[in-house]
Amino acid sequence: MLFNSGVFLQFFAAFLLFYWLVRNHLRARNVLVLGASYLFYGWWDWRFLILLFFSSSFDFVVGLSLGQLTDPRQRRWVLCASIVVNLVILGFFKYYNFFLASFVELFGRLQLPFLPGTLVIILPVGISFYTFQSMSYAIDVYRGQLQPTRNFINFLSYVSFFPQLVAGPIERASHLLPQFEKTVSITRPMLEEGVWLMLWGLFKKVVVADNLAPLADLAFGQSSHTAASVALGTLAFAFQIYGDFSGYSDIARGSARVLGFDIMWNFDLPYAARNLRDFWRRWHISLSTWLRDYLYISLGGNRRGPARTYVNLALTMGLGGLWHGAAWNFVVWGLWHGLGLCLQRAWHVHRARVATPPAPLTSAPTPTLTHTLNLTPTPTLRPMLRLLSWLATLLFVLYGWLLFRANSWHHIQSMTRACFHWSAPVWASSFALTLAAFSTPLILMELWQVRRRDRLVSLTLPPRWRGLLQGALLCGILLFWEKKQLAFIYFQF
Amino acid sequence: MKSHRCEFAPSEILPTLGWPLLVVGAFVLGLHAAIRFHAVPAPRPALDTERTILLHQADAAGKSPPGLPGGRPSLLLLGDSSCLTDVSARQLSDALGQPVLNLGTFSFLDLNAHARLVEEFVRHHGAVPAAVVLLMHPEALRRLDGEPFYMEALTDYLAGRDHCQTETWWENMECWLGLEAWRGRVLARCLPVPLAGAYGKRFGFNRDLERFLDAEHGSVVDPELQPLTGSKEYRLAPGLERASARFRAAVPRGTKLLAGITPVAESLAPRSFKSQRDEMLQRWGQWLHADGLLATLPAQWPDDQFARSTHLRESAVSDYTKILARALRDQFEQRAAAKGGL
Numbered sequence: 001m002l003f004n005s006g007v008f009l010q011f012f013a014a015f016l017l018f019y020w021l022v023r024n025h026l027r028a029r030n031v032l033v034l035g036a037s038y039l040f041y042g043w044w045d046w047r048f049l050i051l052l053f054f055s056s057s058f059d060f061v062v063g064l065s066l067g068q069l070t071d072p073r074q075r076r077w078v079l080c081a082s083i084v085v086n087l088v089i090l091g092f093f094k095y096y097n098f099f100l101a102s103f104v105e106l107f108g109r110l111q112l113p114f115l116p117g118t119l120v121i122i123l124p125v126g127i128s129f130y131t132f133q134s135m136s137y138a139i140d141v142y143r144g145q146l147q148p149t150r151n152f153i154n155f156l157s158y159v160s161f162f163p164q165l166v167a168g169p170i171e172r173a174s175h176l177l178p179q180f181e182k183t184v185s186i187t188r189p190m191l192e193e194g195v196w197l198m199l200w201g202l203f204k205k206v207v208v209a210d211n212l213a214p215l216a217d218l219a220f221g222q223s224s225h226t227a228a229s230v231a232l233g234t235l236a237f238a239f240q241i242y243g244d245f246s247g248y249s250d251i252a253r254g255s256a257r258v259l260g261f262d263i264m265w266n267f268d269l270p271y272a273a274r275n276l277r278d279f280w281r282r283w284h285i286s287l288s289t290w291l292r293d294y295l296y297i298s299l300g301g302n303r304r305g306p307a308r309t310y311v312n313l314a315l316t317m318g319l320g321g322l323w324h325g326a327a328w329n330f331v332v333w334g335l336w337h338g339l340g341l342c343l344q345r346a347w348h349v350h351r352a353r354v355a356t357p358p359a360p361l362t363s364a365p366t367p368t369l370t371h372t373l374n375l376t377p378t379p380t381l382r383p384m385l386r387l388l389s390w391l392a393t394l395l396f397v398l399y400g401w402l403l404f405r406a407n408s409w410h411h412i413q414s415m416t417r418a419c420f421h422w423s424a425p426v427w428a429s430s431f432a433l434t435l436a437a438f439s440t441p442l443i444l445m446e447l448w449q450v451r452r453r454d455r456l457v458s459l460t461l462p463p464r465w466r467g468l469l470q471g472a473l474l475c476g477i478l479l480f481w482e483k484k485q486l487a488f489i490y491f492q493f
Numbered sequence: 494m495k496s497h498r499c500e501f502a503p504s505e506i507l508p509t510l511g512w513p514l515l516v517v518g519a520f521v522l523g524l525h526a527a528i529r530f531h532a533v534p535a536p537r538p539a540l541d542t543e544r545t546i547l548l549h550q551a552d553a554a555g556k557s558p559p560g561l562p563g564g565r566p567s568l569l570l571l572g573d574s575s576c577l578t579d580v581s582a583r584q585l586s587d588a589l590g591q592p593v594l595n596l597g598t599f600s601f602l603d604l605n606a607h608a609r610l611v612e613e614f615v616r617h618h619g620a621v622p623a624a625v626v627l628l629m630h631p632e633a634l635r636r637l638d639g640e641p642f643y644m645e646a647l648t649d650y651l652a653g654r655d656h657c658q659t660e661t662w663w664e665n666m667e668c669w670l671g672l673e674a675w676r677g678r679v680l681a682r683c684l685p686v687p688l689a690g691a692y693g694k695r696f697g698f699n700r701d702l703e704r705f706l707d708a709e710h711g712s713v714v715d716p717e718l719q720p721l722t723g724s725k726e727y728r729l730a731p732g733l734e735r736a737s738a739r740f741r742a743a744v745p746r747g748t749k750l751l752a753g754i755t756p757v758a759e760s761l762a763p764r765s766f767k768s769q770r771d772e773m774l775q776r777w778g779q780w781l782h783a784d785g786l787l788a789t790l791p792a793q794w795p796d797d798q799f800a801r802s803t804h805l806r807e808s809a810v811s812d813y814t815k816i817l818a819r820a821l822r823d824q825f826e827q828r829a830a831a832k833g834g835l
Binding site for chain 1: 515
């Protein structure tokens with residue numbers, strides 16, 4: 001069931017009615033949420049409800065076991081079982097044919113016979129999200145950061161909560177699970193936030209992302225490329241994927257807010273980032289924090305020396321790329337960001353060393369390297385440096401999107417080479433005009449949010465002006481509402 | 494334990510929900526008023542490849558004829574998509590030494606639609622073309638009815654009406670809210686629309702496709718290669734006789750009507766297809782009361798000359814156009830010899 005569909009609107013309206021009817025019964029509410037979430041998920045393919053139920057139930061039992069067991073070895077085995085089961089499920093459905101095809105190609109290049117049969121495997125929607133969410137519960141219980149819940153309904157509801165089930169955010173149990181165990185309050189500000197986020201999220205999806213999708217398809221689908229087509233196509237895709245994914249996340253958070261629940265922000269104006277680390281603190285926050293807390297730190301983080309730190313960074317980002325899809329270009333994209341983060345870290349380490357030179361052996365003052373190199377920016381230089389670092393970050397991220405969106409290694413090569421081929425296709429001006437038209441509302445809103453450092457700055461407007469703005473968004477949504485809905489990009493992850 | 498507490502009064506949230514709806518209401522009223530008082534342009538919903546071509550051809554026939562070298566077109570090509578893609582009108586113009594305009598469209602428009610285009614041409618130009626050449630593919634001749642969506646799109650466009658579909662409740666809602674009107678009158682005119690699939694790869698946007706159509710005097714090329722599929726049974730559809738008579742009635746007196754059938758791929762041609770094709774052409778020509786039949790056009794061509802079952806590849810268009818030019822020249826010379834020429 002897509003958020004940008006008439007079916008979902010009817011579903012949500014009906015759900016709100018039943019939600020109001022069960023307002024005096026906590027348990028009934030949770031049963032309602034569970035039932036509605038399973039209906040939401042099963043609308044796509046009811047058979048995969050079994051998988052969702054199995055994954056959730058397994059980790060519920062794991063949580064209970066970890067709560068009972070005291071022997072560290074046994075607890076480790078139980079945790080391993082959870083991780084293995086979840087990763088096997090994920091690995092089979094998502095990566096079986098991918099790795100098989102890769103092995104076939106590798107063996108082919110080595111001229112060794114290897115011709116296994118492939119399986120027709122349907123990728124269950126949202127599997128990457130709910131398996132990670134379920135795993136994080138088990139790991140948090142193991143680490144003693146969370147008490148296991150004994151309420152099966154609550155746990156199933158936490159894993160399958162429909163606003164965030166199929167494309168995140170990947171919620172932590174410590175944040176979402178307690179909300180199922182208590183009475184939630186729905187205040188006017190929450191409702192206003194919820195309505196705003198749902199409208200803005202739908203606008204980003206229906207108006208921005210869905211109208212930029214054909215542009216990205218057009219540019220990336222060319223048989224030959226030019227610098228202009230690569231640049232325009234990459235920009236179109238950058239806005240498309242942001243509008244699509246952040247739009248979904250906003251609708252998820254907004255619909256949860258309307259129900260009185262709080263789920264995390266998944267995006268924080270990522271294209272305003274001035275360095276890569278900042279970017280990953282703003283983009284797909286739930287995944288990046290999950291990878292940091294459960295993968296990077298588990299690998300040792302930065303506690304095992306500089307060389308190992310860089311390896312951990314690269315590995316984490318590479319696997320993060322692989323999480324996005326069963327294709328090598330996603331891995332390359334992840335490694336590209338890993339490389340960028342490593343370089344940024346190395347630069348910071350270098351700067352820190354240079355900025356604090358060792359104490360002089362003589363008493364006579366010596367000019368420090370800081371002064372020599374004038375590393376302290378002047379007030380005039382500071383804005384320019386900020387702009388340059390923002391631009392450098394954006395260009396790095398944009399090239400990453402080229403890697404992400406390209407169809408193959410050959411495609412990446414030809415598009416990269418084309419960046420140095422200074423010409424434009426005949427449709428460049430039409431493309432630029434359409435791109436500008438659909439990205440401008442998004443850019444203006446984000447600039448406003450960045451200036452005010454408030455993602456919900458629109459809620460500070462007087463009611464009439466806010467109503468006008470929301471009305472304009474609603475008009476845009478209606479105008480571009482397609483009969484045939486385009487799925488969210490992250491549904492395929 | 495309670496599930497949730499609503500810490501607001503219903504009246505508090507009315508502005509949150511009410512204001513956006515008010516704005517939408519004002520927008521809808523404003524749009525309808527703008528349409529009523531002609532404050533927005535006439536509809537031109539060139540929102541996909543098919544409608545872009547269709548509306549371009551309608552404009553070329555009527556209110557916005559392309560500026561052809563040599564002036565007003567004296568020869569019109571009409572027919573299905575095989576007419577649109579198999580013939581280069583520009584090359585034909587050069588070969589015949591007279592301006593040629595290709596008004597070919599699609600097989601999902603019937604002969605009534607083609608007749609409308611002729612009528613539009615006559616109405617807007619105030620003069621009759623010297624000749625109308627009707628080219629159809631055997632696939633199109635065995636079907637009669639066009640697709641209602643495109644038939645209505647053309648009719649509504651020529652009448653200056655918004656093209657609203659009212660099959661589902663949402664489509665009704667779109668019409669009532671004026672959304673289709675907005676898309677067709679404002680959006681389609683303000684923003685270029687990216688074309689899907691192979692047309693997008695080749696032409697980019699609807700405006701770029703229209704520029705190509707202008708430059709090629711209404712012809713286009715099929716940019717895609719698709720497997721050749723179809724049935725080897727060819728026949729004239731029942732009801733084609735009546736439709737042909739209607740088309741003939743649209744062709745003004747003094748204009749020569751010539752009919753031809755575009756080739757099929759060899760693998761899709763039954764044995765002795767040429768004689769079958771000639772028979773079909775004869776009978777169809779009688780129904781049309783055609784002034785001449787282009788019987789020297791090839792009945793079939795090698796498979797590798799086709800982009801798909803009904804369209805030639807771009808590389809084959811030049812050769813086919815030369816053959817068509819020869820056939821037309823023969824017809825004109827015969828007429829000239831019989832009656833003193835065009």
